[in-house]
Amino acid sequence: MTDSKMPLPSPDKGPGAKKSSAFQSRWPLIKVYLLFILTILVLFTLIMVKPVYFKVVVPFNNFLAWSSGAVLGLLGTDNISVSGTQVVAPGMGLNIAEGCNGIYALSIIIAGVMAFPARIKQKLIGLALAIAVIMILNYIRILTLWYFGIYSDFLFNTMHLYVWEFVIIALGAGVWYYWYDKFVKTD
Numbered sequence: 001m002t003d004s005k006m007p008l009p010s011p012d013k014g015p016g017a018k019k020s021s022a023f024q025s026r027w028p029l030i031k032v033y034l035l036f037i038l039t040i041l042v043l044f045t046l047i048m049v050k051p052v053y054f055k056v057v058v059p060f061n062n063f064l065a066w067s068s069g070a071v072l073g074l075l076g077t078d079n080i081s082v083s084g085t086q087v088v089a090p091g092m093g094l095n096i097a098e099g100c101n102g103i104y105a106l107s108i109i110i111a112g113v114m115a116f117p118a119r120i121k122q123k124l125i126g127l128a129l130a131i132a133v134i135m136i137l138n139y140i141r142i143l144t145l146w147y148f149g150i151y152s153d154f155l156f157n158t159m160h161l162y163v164w165e166f167v168i169i170a171l172g173a174g175v176w177y178y179w180y181d182k183f184v185k186t187d
Contacts, residue, residue: 102138
């Protein structure tokens with residue numbers, strides 16, 4: 001009778017080894033997801049903390065209203081006045097309220113950039129790109145909503161609640177992907 005060698009089971013192989021191996025191979029992606037969620041939670045919580053809200057968010061909303069009013073004046077809107085977060089002219093008024101300032105959309109992109117494994121320089125580029133694009137996009141949103149509001153409540157509400165929400169989310173994701181494709185993936 002010949003002696004055949006049977007492989008001995010290794011300590012890392014057994015019924016649970018496949019699950020452990022699958023988890024370990026997915027851990028980098030799981031870590032990105034967890035860091036993304038944690039960063040969003042921290043940023044959203046920070047935005048709601050009263051000192052931050054009243055010292056950063058409210059003045060930022062006031063600045064958005066003032067600067068939007070100034071641009072609308074340059075574009076020919078007569079008798080425009082700004083008070084706090086209110087931009088008003090005969091026949092139209094806007095309130096730059098919570099959620100209308102681009103901060104939440106920006107927070108989501110910031111979380112995506114911060115959670116993704118990249119060098120600090122790449123992350124700084126991503127943050128600068130996200131801030132610039134979302135803030136410019138939000139100004140365009142405010143200005144177009146003003147003009148839609150002049151002509152039709154239905155158009156204003158549709159653009160405000162559905163179209164611009166989708167556009168900001170889609171372009172926010174597009175900004176993140178552009179950053180990843182041009183500044184991270186090439187390394």
